[in-house]
Amino acid sequence: MKRLANYHSHVALCGHAEGIVEDYVIEALKHNYEEIGISDHCPVPISWMKEELYNIFWLNQQMTEADFYEKYLPQFEESINKHKNINILKAVETEYIEGKEAYYKNLLMHLDYLVLGIHFYESDGEFISSYGALTEKDLYNYALIVEKALDTKLYKILAHPELFLYHVGEFLPIHAEITKRIIFAAMKNDVYLEVNANGFYHQKYPRKEFWEIVKEYKNVKIILNSDAHYLKDFHGENVKKAVDFAKELGLNVSSKIDF
Ligand SMILES: [Zn+2]
Ligand SMILES: [Zn+2]
DSSP states (O other): OOOOEEOOBOOGGGSSSOOOHHHHHHHHHHTTOSEEEEEEEOOOOGGGSOHHHHHHTTTTTSOOHHHIIIIIHHHHHHHHHHOSSSEEEEEEEEOOOTTOHHHHHHHHHTSSEEEEOOSEEEETTEEEETTSOOOHHHHHHHHHHHHHHHHTTOOSEESSGGGGGTTOSSOOHHHHHHHHHHHHHHHHHTOEEEEEGGGGGTTOOSOHHHHHHHTTOTTOOEEEEOOBSSGGGTTSHHHHHHHHHHHHHTOOEESSOOO
16 A cells, blocks of 8 residues: 555544654654644633533543643654654644634644544534534534635645534435535635545444545545554554545545645
């Protein structure tokens, strides 16, 4: 399996992963990657929501804003100074909460790009988890939050775009409708849709029905990322599965991102 780049992986700062930036860079070098972007879960200020929800979404374990400046960014500087034979990019994976654009914009000033991963979002004023059983209204609000987020032009990649299907058994017309709205938002804003290898862990994504629709649109950009939380997963079995999945479906996956 030949890979040139990976743009979504984590470090121990999020509280549910291992390693530091340097560990993943070494892993990438070992497999002859030309480019690596690391995108740990971004800090979320506790003032944004009730503490109970904050803990449910694991945000209490993630890096704080202080960690971002004092630990996360220095890890990159150290590796960038050390390695000249690989391009190392700084990123975070973030949610999108309306009204907080200034916060995300400020993070981006210190980074190369932002990955949008909607693990939770506001549906009619309530924060809900994307992993739950979403009602019809929640599904439409998922599409809407993707559209609003991508319209800000802050994001380069939409991670595991089919997360709204996590709880879905039978793929219905409404799911196809949401899928198309996501595709259009991505095309309009030049955002890459991600085939996420980490999803093979719980066998919930990548989801064939979703990507079969994506395939119908020739202009949508697609990237394949490991979303590794452990070093063994950076270039591991699930990445191979994702590569095979994309190949079988005939998806036009970019080997590198065009910045
Ligand atoms: Zn994670
Ligand atoms: Zn994610």
